Amino acid sequence: MDLKTKSGYVSIVGKTNAGKSTLLNNILGQKIAITSRKPQTTRHRFLGIRTDNEFQIIFVDTPGFHSGQKRALNRYMNKVASNAMRGVDIVLYVLDKLNWTEEDLSRVNSISDETSVILVINKVDKLEEKNSLLPFIKELSEKDLFSHIIPISALKNLGVEDLVKLIHEKLPIGGHLYPEDQVTDISERFLASEIIRENCINRLGDELPYRISVSIERFSEVKGIIHIDSVIFVEKQSQKGMLIGQSGSMLKSIGTASRKELEKLLESKVMLKTWVKVKSGWSDNESLLPSMGYDLDK
Ligand SMILES: Nc1nc2c(ncn2[C@@H]2O[C@H](COP(=O)(O)OP(=O)(O)OP(=O)(O)O)[C@@H](O)[C@H]2O)c(=O)[nH]1
Ligand SMILES: [Mg+2]
Known part of the structure; x- marks a missing residue:
């Protein structure tokens, strides 16, 4: 090990919608995490790696804490976020402006004393009372x-x-854990499902995004074209209608926008097919969640 190198894990946690994924993308200089103005956008834990010469920071993006919803999916997401505060070198606890509550206090108190916690007050550009910051x-x-x-x-x-x-100053001394050109641990397949979900979130009303899950059934390259077959799961027949839209217009718009974005991100021509299926009440069904990719053991 080269004693001059420093590396460590840095979890980005905080309430939902605080801007965690926006921060990660900005630090990496590229989009790996989807973001939206609606809460509960990130559902999984994944890594974003930034290497600057001798420094390697392995960021962990996490779902935001959310106290209102009590469905199985929300419990899963809160659990992923709490787990991500353990066993890391530094926690970035991200706040949306000055919105600090007792819940934040008890979460921060639950972090081990061995972990440095940096409070990141985000969205200061939106702060109306600038004088209240200090x-x-x-x-x-x-x-x-x-x-x-x-x-x-x-x-x-x-x-x-x-x-x-x-x-960088606070990272422990240690060898790099990932190759210097690796930016994330997410697969292209997972990225595809996230981009489709982001395009759904941005086009649908406030409630439907939480009832949607995207699964990739096929991801394969044939003669220079990436073929992606995806299924968007909803919970009810009426939601299926909303997602498909009049004469299929909504689904078409989601599909076209997702394909264009994926072609840019994957630097390849993409053939994307999307289906909508009903999986009744999936987001509150503990036993269905693992098969849909929400598995704490993975
Ligand atoms: N004005 C302003 N908006 C921001 C800033 N950072 C993030 N946002 C916006 O806040 C919203 C939420 O951002 P995300 O990055 O998705 O937040 P998140 O914490 O990852 O949210 P979850 O994954 O749902 O927990 C988006 O509309 C962002 O554009 C900021 O510094 N200033
Ligand atoms: Mg996020």
């Missing part, structure tokens, strides 16, 4: 919960590189 930081720093408190805007790229520098 007193807020002062008050929270007195609680002795965080090694640092950093205000940023993930979307406008303010303070993000300072945050990366700070992480």
Whole structure:
């Protein structure tokens, strides 16, 4: 091991919609995580790796904590997020502006003393009361919960590189764990399902996105064309109708936008087929979740 190299795991956690995935994409300089203005966009834990010469940071993006919904899928997502706070070197606890609650306090208190916790106050570009930022930081720093408190805007790229520098300083000495050109551990197949889900989220009303799950049934390259067959699962027949739209217009728009984006990301021509199927009440069915990719043991 080269003693000059530093590397470590850094989990990005916080309430849903705080901007965790936006921050990860921004740090990596490329989109690996889908984002949306609606809560509960990220459903899985995955890695984003940034290597700068001797430093390698292995970020862990996580589903946001959510206290309102109590379906099996929501319980699964909260569990994935809590698990991701363990066994890592640093936790970035991301806040949406100054929205700090007792729930945040109890989650931060549950993090092991051996892990450094950096509070990241995101979306400062949207902060109306700019004068309230400093007193807020002062008050929270007195609680002795965080090694640092950093205000940023993930979307406008303010303070993000300072945050990366700070992480570099705090990384433990150790050899790199991934090749320097590897950016993520997600597969192209998983990326395809996420891009389709993001295009659904962006086009559908507020409730339907939570009833959708995307599964890739085929992902294969034939003569330079990537063939992707996907199924979008919904919970009810009426939702199927909404997703397909009048004369199939909604599904067509989701399919076309997803194909175009995937062609860019995969740098290949893509042939995408999408079907919509009903899997009754899947999001509140513990025993169905693993077969749909929501499995804590994986
Ligand atoms: N104005 C502003 N908006 C932001 C900023 N960061 C993220 N957003 C927006 O906040 C919304 C949520 O962002 P995400 O990155 O999906 O949030 P998340 O924390 O990953 O959300 P979940 O995966 O659902 O837990 C999106 O509409 C982003 O564009 C920021 O710094 N400023
Ligand atoms: Mg996210």
